[in-house]
Amino acid sequence: MATGRTHRPATRSRGIPEATVARLPLYLRALTALSERSVPTVSSEELAAAAGVNSAKLRKDFSYLGSYGTRGVGYDVEYLVYQISRELGLTQDWPVVIVGIGNLGAALANYGGFASRGFRVAALIDADPAMAGKPVAGIPVQHSDELESIIQDNGVSIGVIATPAGAAQPVCDRLVAAGVTSILNFAPTVLTVPDGVDVRKVDLSIELQILAFHEQRKAGEEATAQTSAPAPAAARRDSATDQGPDGDVPAVMPA
Amino acid sequence: MATGRTHRPATRSRGIPEATVARLPLYLRALTALSERSVPTVSSEELAAAAGVNSAKLRKDFSYLGSYGTRGVGYDVEYLVYQISRELGLTQDWPVVIVGIGNLGAALANYGGFASRGFRVAALIDADPAMAGKPVAGIPVQHSDELESIIQDNGVSIGVIATPAGAAQPVCDRLVAAGVTSILNFAPTVLTVPDGVDVRKVDLSIELQILAFHEQRKAGEEATAQTSAPAPAAARRDSATDQGPDGDVPAVMPA
DNA sequence: TGATGTGAAGTCTTTCACAGCG
DNA sequence: CGCTGTGAAAGACTTCACATCA
Numbered sequence: 029m030a031t032g033r034t035h036r037p038a039t040r041s042r043g044i045p046e047a048t049v050a051r052l053p054l055y056l057r058a059l060t061a062l063s064e065r066s067v068p069t070v071s072s073e074e075l076a077a078a079a080g081v082n083s084a085k086l087r088k089d090f091s092y093l094g095s096y097g098t099r100g101v102g103y104d105v106e107y108l109v110y111q112i113s114r115e116l117g118l119t120q121d122w123p124v125v126i127v128g129i130g131n132l133g134a135a136l137a138n139y140g141g142f143a144s145r146g147f148r149v150a151a152l153i154d155a156d157p158a159m160a161g162k163p164v165a166g167i168p169v170q171h172s173d174e175l176e177s178i179i180q181d182n183g184v185s186i187g188v189i190a191t192p193a194g195a196a197q198p199v200c201d202r203l204v205a206a207g208v209t210s211i212l213n214f215a216p217t218v219l220t221v222p223d224g225v226d227v228r229k230v231d232l233s234i235e236l237q238i239l240a241f242h243e244q245r246k247a248g249e250e251a252t253a254q255t256s257a258p259a260p261a262a263a264r265r266d267s268a269t270d271q272g273p274d275g276d277v278p279a280v281m282p283a
Numbered sequence: 284m285a286t287g288r289t290h291r292p293a294t295r296s297r298g299i300p301e302a303t304v305a306r307l308p309l310y311l312r313a314l315t316a317l318s319e320r321s322v323p324t325v326s327s328e329e330l331a332a333a334a335g336v337n338s339a340k341l342r343k344d345f346s347y348l349g350s351y352g353t354r355g356v357g358y359d360v361e362y363l364v365y366q367i368s369r370e371l372g373l374t375q376d377w378p379v380v381i382v383g384i385g386n387l388g389a390a391l392a393n394y395g396g397f398a399s400r401g402f403r404v405a406a407l408i409d410a411d412p413a414m415a416g417k418p419v420a421g422i423p424v425q426h427s428d429e430l431e432s433i434i435q436d437n438g439v440s441i442g443v444i445a446t447p448a449g450a451a452q453p454v455c456d457r458l459v460a461a462g463v464t465s466i467l468n469f470a471p472t473v474l475t476v477p478d479g480v481d482v483r484k485v486d487l488s489i490e491l492q493i494l495a496f497h498e499q500r501k502a503g504e505e506a507t508a509q510t511s512a513p514a515p516a517a518a519r520r521d522s523a524t525d526q527g528p529d530g531d532v533p534a535v536m537p538a
Numbered sequence: 539t540g541a542t543g544t545g546a547a548g549t550c551t552t553t554c555a556c557a558g559c560g
Numbered sequence: 561c562g563c564t565g566t567g568a569a570a571g572a573c574t575t576c577a578c579a580t581c582a
Contacts, residue, residue, distance in 0.1 A: 045550070045551070046550085046551095047550080047551055047552085048551090049493055049496050049497075050489075050493055052492070052496070053486075053488065053489040053492040053493065054473070054489065056492070057471065058473075071562090071563065071564090072563075072564070072565095073563085078473070079473060080473035080475075082552090082553080083563095084552075084553055084554070084555095085551090085552065085553080087563090087564065087565065087566085088551090088552080088553090088565085088566080090564090090565085091564090091565055091566065095564080095565070097563080097564050097565080098559090098560065098563085098564075099558075099559045099560050099562075099563055099564045099565080100559075100560050100561070100562045100563050100564075101560075101562085101563070101564085102563070102564080103564090115496070116492050116495055116496045116499075117495040117496055117498060117499030117500075118492065118495060120499075122491075122495055122498070124491070130390075131389060131390035131393045131394070132390040132394070134386060134390070135385075135386035135387040135389070135390040136487065138386045139386070139387070139487060141471060141487055141488035141491075142487075142488070142491075144488070145488060145491075145492065146495065147488075147491055147495075185498055186491065186494055186495070186498060209498065209501060210494040210495075210497065210498050211494075212487075212490050212491060212494060216312065216396060218309070218313075218333070218334060218335035219335075220335075224501070226494060226497050226498075228490050228493060228494060230485055230487070230490060231308075232391065232394060232396055232397075232467075232485070233308065233396035233397070233399070233400060233402075234305075234308040234309065235467050235483050235485060236377075236379070236396075236397075236402055236441065236467060237307070237308040237311070237371050237373065237400065238304055238305055238308065238483065239441055239465040239466075239467060239481060239483060240371055240372040240373060240377055240401065240402075240441070240465075241304050241307070241370070241371045241372055242465065242481050243372060243377070243440055243441060243464065243465050243481075244371075244372030244375075245372075246464060246479070300572075300573070301572090301573095302572080302573060302574085303573090326540095326541065326542090327541075327542070328541085337574090337575080338541095339574075339575055339576070339577095340573090340574065340575080342541090342542065342543065342544085343543085343544080343573090343574080343575085345542090345543085346542090346543055346544065350542080350543070352541080352542050352543080353541085353542075353581095353582060354540075354541055354542045354543080354580070354581050354582050355539070355540045355541050355542075355581075355582050356540085356541070356542085356582075357541070357542085358542090539582105540581105540582095541580105541581095541582095542579105542580085542581085542582095543578105543579090543580080543581100544577100544578090544579090544580100545576105545577100545578095545579100546575105546576085546577090547574105547575085547576075547577100548573105548574080548575075548576085549572100549573080549574075549575090550571105550572080550573075550574090551570100551571080551572070551573090552569105552570080552571070552572085553568105553569085553570070553571085554567105554568085554569070554570085555566100555567100555568090555569100556565105556566090556567095557564105557565090557566085557567095558563105558564085558565085558566100559562105559563095559564080559565095560561105560562095560563095560564095
């Protein structure tokens with residue numbers, strides 16, 4: 029695999045690194061906040077601080093998009109908001125379906141973050157007939173029998189799976205068969221999808237386990253510090269000011 | 284920054300790469316499933332497929348933990364489950380508090396993934412006095428006035444923030460001041476924490492935006508394919524069988 | 539024999555450090 | 561003069577490919 033048959037469209041500009049893509053939403057959020065406060069321009073330093081990264085990384089990231097800054101001054105907030113939005117494809121409307129309207133699915137449906145930026149909940153789908161017709165977040169739940177027609181009628185290409193683990197793969201298969209090519213998976217399962225379909229996952233228990241790992245490590249080092257090492261608050265793994273727990277090199281998997 | 288003052292404890296074995304740590308929970312889940320089916324051993328190939336990674340990566344990952352496999356045979360499932368659990372710190376009990384019991388907080392409280400592996404919801408905390416005493420997922424919600432005493436009385440070191448964005452930083456500060464050193468943040472904000480505190484974030488809208496980026500790219504390439512390029516289903520960014528949308532190089536940020 | 543464990547190569551990402559421009 | 565934009569260096573992660581050993 030990875031034959032590197034990339035055809036590099038001569039137009040240049042193609043090939044924004046995955047790691048950069050994953051940070052664009054962060055920059056966009058920070059910029060939006062600045063925009064709301066009517067701040068006209070920001071320096072890479074300021075914006076980086078607001079986004080929780082370091083300024084060199086931010087400048088490098090922006091350099092992949094083009095030269096949108098002014099030397100000696102900084103970046104025009106409004107202009108950057110537009111450029112990043114466009115780059116992320118947020119200038120168009122993305123209808124999204126949520127499948128599995130349990131506690132989590134309902135919470136997602138109620139989440140305000142959807143409408144804010146180009147995303148629109150086109151439908152809520154659940155396998156429980158008793159749920160059908162019941163409104164959640166103002167949207168009536170539809171039965172999963174209608175999954176295919178909903179996808180097609182609304183031109184949905186992004187699906188969110190919030191079902192129990194066991195239902196996730198079958199639901200995923202149906203979504204893909206109906207035309208969905210991007211899936212956000214909240215179920216604790218590895219999904220198998222055909223080539224050309226992107227899957228991203230969000231998994232509470234994985235995140236907690238990663239935290240536990242580091243937590244345990246801290247406890248161990250504390251003990252070590254008492255018995256042998258000098259500094260107690262030291263022994264920290266180095267690292268910059270940098271924030272970025274998640275969303276780093278997700279690599280989206282076009283699998 | 285990043286002076287690299289790591290003191291390498293001579294004990295060897297220290298320094299499991301972040302990317303590997305992020306995959307251990309995945310392996311553990313796959314192994315647990317095998318264990319439940321009473322499968323005694325697995326090859327790296329089989330386990331890798333179940334976890335959605337490739338076998339070379341898996342073997343390399345395991346090599347950081349030690350030599351737990353048998354050449355010509357594979358890995359002993361039970362033994363590996365134990366070793367990974369231990370490495371992740373799941374052999375001990377981690378009391379967790381959830382702050383912000385709205386739709387999402389309630390969904391998290393109800394989520395079964397907690398109890399399953401070493402995590403225990405020690406308390407639910409909300410700022411709304413009307414919520415106080417109301418049971419959610421069988422646990423009575425407590426008012427945030429009691430946050431500090433709850434943390435201390437229960438020896439909580441992991442906190443989950445599911446508040447609105449505006450409340451997240453203040454809540455985070457209080458958690459940290461009370462002794463929490465690991466935070467899982469569901470609020471769409473960048474949290475600032477002192478050195479030695481780990482933060483991981485889960486952000487629906489960021490994930491969707493990343494998907495939108497790729498979705499847009501697909502649409503563009505389709506168009507390009509029609510007008511100029513040959514293959515339609517081609518033009519895919521290469522990549523392995525590999526799954527791994529999230530949880531790749533999170534780098535936990537000890538900031 | 540067959541699958542692990544691992545140096546070495548390759549690729550991607552971050553950081554440095556400074557030229558260049560407004 | 562100050563801040564952007566970017567080559568180049570450093571570092572992290574993945575993949576290869578094969579020696580090694582049960």
